[in-house]
Amino acid sequence: MYIDTHTHMISRTTDDYELMAKAGIVACIEPAFWLGQPRTNVGSYIDYLSTIVGWERFRAGQFGLRHYCTVGLNSKEANNEELAEAVMEILPRFALKEGVVAIGEIGYDEQTELEDRYFRQQLELARELGMPVMVHTPHRDKKRGTTRSMDVVEEHGIDPSWVVIDHNNEETAREVLERGFWAGFSIYPGTKMGNERMVEIVRRYGPERILVDSACDWGVSDPLAVPKTAELLRRGGIGDNAIRAVTYGNALAAYGRNGQMQEADWLDPAPIDQRTLYMGNSVLRGGQAPRVDELRRRGPGDLVIE
């Protein structure tokens, strides 16, 4: 069983869901982010957040995946002050929705004054509501931005064990782990991390507080990055317990803290969920190995569409 803690499923197809379920992914987390281009008004933000707590969660359930999300004002759009103020107004209405596991992904992009202001406001909201935080670290000036993000979290008196610092690499890993934060690694082709490098990270630091995710979105990315990395770790001689920790157990510990993501959600779903929202036919009850029904693939050679 795997959990992918960073997936933008609204950009992915049903083929992806089928493959993910088949590969043993039982749950995924959709962090609120931008849409590849900036939103122009708060209405589209409301509909977006409503989509990730509603329609996308339902869609995932049809394929036997449990879908969770984080809500937040991302760092890029924090630079539009008018929009940002309006989003901060409506954010508390979404923070306690079913399946919202954290405030995120928040943090810095260009490390502007406005980004800093709304990062801090959202840390306070997370603290008020007792929620974990997912921090997006900047792609540019990454090392400094990562250090600064952790400084600010500590300044607001938030326990690092409630905070995941995501998109790490070899340059940031040591400090994040030494300071007691969870360290996410996004296996994303071309940028962020490669999974052969990930094997070295796990070998070097051990599995404690490390999470592997795909960050799959609208770009060239791989929704199977977590199971693929698990297989590479196996071939690299990493023990089963360590692999389970970085691809499943740590995810559950880090994002299960506000009670919205629990193992029982996929192993023993509530009767109401089974009747309505979750077609959980891919997982056997009682913690047995996952059994995924063979899904008929639609390859280029399968010409017939019924």
Add this chain to the structure above:
Amino acid sequence: MTPDALMAAWLERQLPPEAADWVLTQRERLRAGVSERDFNLAVSWTPRRLGKADLALGPDDLAAAGAARRGWDPRGWTVDQAGRLVLLLADGLDGPAFAARLRSLLATADLSETITFLRGLPLYPDPASHLMRAREGARSGMRPIFEAVAHANPYPAEMFDEAGWNQLVLKALFIETTLAPIQDLDRRANPTLMRMLCNYAHERWAAGRPVSPELWRCVGPFADGAAREDLARVLRTGGDAERAAALAAMDAAPARAAAE
């Protein structure tokens, strides 16, 4: 007893004391008047405080529900659903203010909340002002949300016009849910719906896809010559359930004609 008093009593009977205390205390707080933010937070917290167990109701409870509000059928409801509706109705708001509150709640609702607020449709003041919300639910492609409006709910039969009603019935077939739990299905049958359903059956046949036996229930009472031919085709080619449904529809046709 009013529906919200009934639900509060059911919750008090079923929930552990601290959960029951929580919901009843919130109800009092909301009655006294709180900010919109506090109202929203109380509604948000409900399932975390009460859990999501099925509401345990006996025959007496169902009878009381039907007496409190004609057609109200809380079978299959959960404690958090009842709890949220108790809070929604707590302060006795009505008119445009209640309609605006419902609209705002649905605009930011998660799946469970959407289902809850739509199931609650028959319990709200000024039923006509929520028609748009109900029609939106009945347009949903998410089956549990559609069913929250369509199934075991007196609201659509009471409030939908013929076009809306016909879309509801057709949509139920389209998303492959059942017609049986739709209240007043026979009373609201009409010739336009009969024609739409027969056309839909032809589409399904042309595509080589199965046709729900339930479809013929709304065809029978208004079956014209073409519809009778369709029913004859089902009798020739259908499986057991389909043939039984076609026979029942044929029985319904002359009975209706005689009544008129």
